[in-house]
Amino acid sequence: MRILLCNKFYYRRGGDCIYTLGLERLLKERGHDVAVFSMRHPDNADTVWSRFFPSEVNMNSIAGKAGFLSRSVGDRETCRKFSALLDEFRPDVVHLNNIHSQLSPVIARIAHTRAIRVVWTLHDYKLLCPRYDCLKNGNQPCEACFTDKKQVLLNRCMKNSLPASVLAYLEALKWNRRVLDDCTDVFICPSRFMRDKMLQGGFPERKLVYLPNFVDTESCRRPDYGDRRDYYCYVGRLSYEKGIGTLVDAAKGLPWRLVVAGDGPLKDRLNGATHIEYVGKLDWAGVKELVGGARFSVIPSEWYENSPLSVIESLCLGTPVLGADMGGIPELVSPGTGLIFRSGDSAGLASGISDMFSQEFDYSRIAAGSQARFDADAYLGKLQRIYAGFCK
Numbered sequence: 001m002r003i004l005l006c007n008k009f010y011y012r013r014g015g016d017c018i019y020t021l022g023l024e025r026l027l028k029e030r031g032h033d034v035a036v037f038s039m040r041h042p043d044n045a046d047t048v049w050s051r052f053f054p055s056e057v058n059m060n061s062i063a064g065k066a067g068f069l070s071r072s073v074g075d076r077e078t079c080r081k082f083s084a085l086l087d088e089f090r091p092d093v094v095h096l097n098n099i100h101s102q103l104s105p106v107i108a109r110i111a112h113t114r115a116i117r118v119v120w121t122l123h124d125y126k127l128l129c130p131r132y133d134c135l136k137n138g139n140q141p142c143e144a145c146f147t148d149k150k151q152v153l154l155n156r157c158m159k160n161s162l163p164a165s166v167l168a169y170l171e172a173l174k175w176n177r178r179v180l181d182d183c184t185d186v187f188i189c190p191s192r193f194m195r196d197k198m199l200q201g202g203f204p205e206r207k208l209v210y211l212p213n214f215v216d217t218e219s220c221r222r223p224d225y226g227d228r229r230d231y232y233c234y235v236g237r238l239s240y241e242k243g244i245g246t247l248v249d250a251a252k253g254l255p256w257r258l259v260v261a262g263d264g265p266l267k268d269r270l271n272g273a274t275h276i277e278y279v280g281k282l283d284w285a286g287v288k289e290l291v292g293g294a295r296f297s298v299i300p301s302e303w304y305e306n307s308p309l310s311v312i313e314s315l316c317l318g319t320p321v322l323g324a325d326m327g328g329i330p331e332l333v334s335p336g337t338g339l340i341f342r343s344g345d346s347a348g349l350a351s352g353i354s355d356m357f358s359q360e361f362d363y364s365r366i367a368a369g370s371q372a373r374f375d376a377d378a379y380l381g382k383l384q385r386i387y388a389g390f391c392k
Contacts (some may be wrong), residue, residue: 001387002033004091004111008102010038010045010053015309016098016123021045022216023095026376035089037082039102052085054078057102072171074106082107086114093387096120096184100132105175105183112183119386121188123306127180128201130168131157134304139240141304146201149173177202186386190307191328197304209386212332213307214379217316217371219284222292225318225363231257231277232322232353233294235287236310238264243300243324243343245269250349251276256357258298261290292317296356299323302343307332312374318367322352337366 005027007020020036027034038044040053054077057067071078094111096118111118126132129145130152136142137155144151149172151157158164181203189195190213198208238244244266251258252273260270263281270278282290291297297314298321299305305327314321315337323329324343333340341352372378 001093001384002035002089002091003027003387004035004037004085004089004094005097006037006094006099006103006107007097008039008099009041009043010036010047011041011043013043018309019121019123019213020097022214022376026214026380030380033089035085035091037085037103037107049085049089052081052088054081054103068101069167069170072101072104072167073174074104074109078103079106079110082110086111086116091116093117093119095387098123098126100126100171100175104171105180108180108183117387117389118184119186119188120184121190122194122198123190125194125197125304125306127177127187127203128197130165130172133241134197135241139302141302143197143200145172146197149176181207185389188383188386191331193304193328193331194306211379211382211386212374213309213312214376215309215312215316215374217375220288220313220316220367220371222288222317222367225292225367227293228295228363229293231259231294232296232298232356233259233261233290234298234300235261235282235291236299238262238266238269240266241301241303243302246302246344246346246349247298247300248273248276249346250353254350254353256353259290259294261287287313288317291319294319296320296322296338296361298349298353299329300343300349301326301329303327305329312370315366315370316374318363318370320356320361320363320366322349322356336362337370 005020005024007016009017012018024034035049036047038053040056057071094116108118124132125134134142152165152169156162156165158168187208188211189208192210195208195210234247236242248269257275259277261279261282270276291314297319299311301324307328311321311332321333321338323333323340325340326343330340339352341348
């Protein structure tokens with residue numbers, strides 16, 4: 001098949017980008033023809049398709065804000081270059097990922113008008129929440145915009161800024177549920193939680209397909225999954241919604257060593273905290289060594305996580321997970337692979353950490369079961385059926 005993958009960034013920026021780059025590699029290895037469409041950016045990976053990428057837009061200037069608004073509703077440059085790419089590549093399927101704002105759903109409409117099948121993997125809640133993360137004031141779970149997009153204005157949800165919230169509101173009006181539904185054949189939901197929220201937001205059940213994410217399981221293999229050291233770890237962004245503040249509060253009163261990797265606005269919370277070692281941001285080799293040697297990893301999120309790679313990668317490394325009861329996290333942590341605690345509850349998290357240290361885990365069994373569960377070939381087999389129109 002000929003598949004066109006679309007994502008607003010084409011480098012390892014976040015989970016959506018890692019997924020897109022990984023899927024591109026997987027599809028090519030299995031004999032498919034693949035093209036990509038993204039926004040120009042200095043960190044992008046090299047590709048022969050970059051000549052079709054629209055120029056970079058950002059919010060760092062007045063002109064940038066104007067360009068951002070124009071791009072988010074579907075500017076001429078994006079329409080022209082995407083249409084030219086369709087003319088040259090002639091895809092059977094256009095597979096969308098994160099496209100709002102820097103590319104815009106106009107590309108879904110263009111593909112649909114040409115009778116090309118449009119499949120959309122949902123990495124966040126942008127189709128339901130103009131802020132994308134379902135957080136009110138940046139720290140309270142909120143679903144008000146599922147039914148009334150004006151709430152983004154009333155609460156100034158975007159950076160506590162009225163102008164930024166107006167831009168998000170206009171974008172939501174332009175690309176409303178009816179428009180998105182009309183030009184998309186299938187919405188892939190990596191978690192049942194995401195699927196339920198899309199149903200709650202009015203999207204038709206017949207177009208929602210549950211398909212958990214995959215990882216490169218070969219890169220997760222280790223010679224000895226039982227080789228563990230006496231620490232637990234957190235890997236991810238150091239920000240409120242990730243629960244790092246709650247984790248620090250819980251860890252300070254415990255005797256075990258917590259190793260933290262990542263970067264973000266709450267990095268200073270780690271300064272001087274007893275029993276906490278900060279190792280900065282790591283590449284995959286560093287993450288593999290850290291997580292693969294830990295007694296367990298902690299995912300203390302306080303927002304609606306969809307299907308976090310941090311959980312999947314930990315399990316595929318044979319490392320059990322202590323996860324918050326938020327979003328799709330509980331779906332990934334099955335009996336024998338970890339425990340769940342109440343999100344935002346530092347005392348409950350501390351108790352969970354103690355419970356994890358008191359348990360015996362079969363690390364090799366966790367790795368084997370998880371690698372089979374999140375295997376790329378199994379994922380691709382299901383995805384190919386979706387591409388072909390066989391969704392159930």
